Amino acid sequence: MIEFENVSKQYNRGGYALQDISFSIPDGELVFLAGPSGAGKSTLLKMIAGIEKPSSGRIIVNGQDITRLRAGSIPYLRRKLGLILQDQHLLNDRNVLSNVMLPLIVTGASATEADGRARAALEKVGLADKAGAYPLELSGGEQQRIAIARAIVNRPKIILADEPTAFLDRDNANKVLNALKAFRSAGVTCLISSHDEQFLDQASRVIYLQQGRLTDHWHDAA
Numbered sequence: 001m002i003e004f005e006n007v008s009k010q011y012n013r014g015g016y017a018l019q020d021i022s023f024s025i026p027d028g029e030l031v032f033l034a035g036p037s038g039a040g041k042s043t044l045l046k047m048i049a050g051i052e053k054p055s056s057g058r059i060i061v062n063g064q065d066i067t068r069l070r071a072g073s074i075p076y077l078r079r080k081l082g083l084i085l086q087d088q089h090l091l092n093d094r095n096v097l098s099n100v101m102l103p104l105i106v107t108g109a110s111a112t113e114a115d116g117r118a119r120a121a122l123e124k125v126g127l128a129d130k131a132g133a134y135p136l137e138l139s140g141g142e143q144q145r146i147a148i149a150r151a152i153v154n155r156p157k158i159i160l161a162d163e164p165t166a167f168l169d170r171d172n173a174n175k176v177l178n179a180l181k182a183f184r185s186a187g188v189t190c191l192i193s194s195h196d197e198q199f200l201d202q203a204s205r206v207i208y209l210q211q212g213r214l215t216d217h218w219h220d221a222a
């Protein structure tokens with residue numbers, strides 16, 4: 001469960017990047033965060049990951065008020081999330097398998113276990129055959145799917161993806177979305193930002209932002 005209670009964010013006493021946002025998302029939903037560039041989508045995702053702090057309001061993730069976490073606890077929060085953010089690039093000097101193994105190595109998994117789980121994660125995004133390739137040898141769509149494999153290898157309950165289909169053609173964007181959607185059946189909550197409205201009908205819930213305000217919010221009755 002992800003809950004926002006009257007959350008606002010001001011950067012450096014500038015205008016509001018987000019203003020008085022409230023919503024709650026039950027587990028296992030595929031949520032689209034929609035709205036034009038500058039609407040506050042990245043800011044909202046970064047706040048769930050503890051990368052940015054709200055100026056006011058509360059954010060509760062799986063029962064924990066993350067706005068009250070000490071700085072030292074933020075890395076533990078982040079490890080429980082699958083993050084596919086704009087500024088987290090693959091390491092170009094390591095092959096695909098090594099990139100995907102990294103989050104497991106960091107949390108102390110053995111090399112054998114990390115190898116097996118990373119290969120299973122690559123399988124899930126349909127890129128098992130690229131394990132030995134280097135990121136720069138892959139297309140943009142493949143690189144995004146590798147980033148998804150890296151994000152899910154720790155079995156997160158929540159996946160946050162910031163514009164994962166930007167710069168991709170429709171075919172590749174669909175592959176990226178399908179890779180994300182596959183985790184939903186396992187109870188994983190996916191929150192995906194996009195300014196591209198062509199995919200909205202695939203969501204179970206859509207949150208619209210405009211100039212930092214929540215302007216619309218709907219979810220499937222089913």
Ligand code: ADP
Pocket residue numbers: 011012014016017035036037038039040041042043044
């Ligand atoms: P989106 O992801 O929808 O494009 P952002 O969350 O990136 O929107 O930005 C929302 C607003 O906050 C914009 O006006 C942007 O300029 C501002 N903003 C974002 N990040 C920063 C920052 N680090 N410092 C100052 N202003 C920022």
Ligand code: ADP
Pocket residue numbers: 116117118120121124152153154155156183186187188
């Ligand atoms: P394995 O049990 O060998 O890890 P799985 O098919 O269960 O194989 O998982 C494949 C990959 O997908 C693994 O790397 C796993 O960490 C990842 N994964 C992430 N989230 C989930 C989830 N909720 N359920 C199953 N697998 C997940």
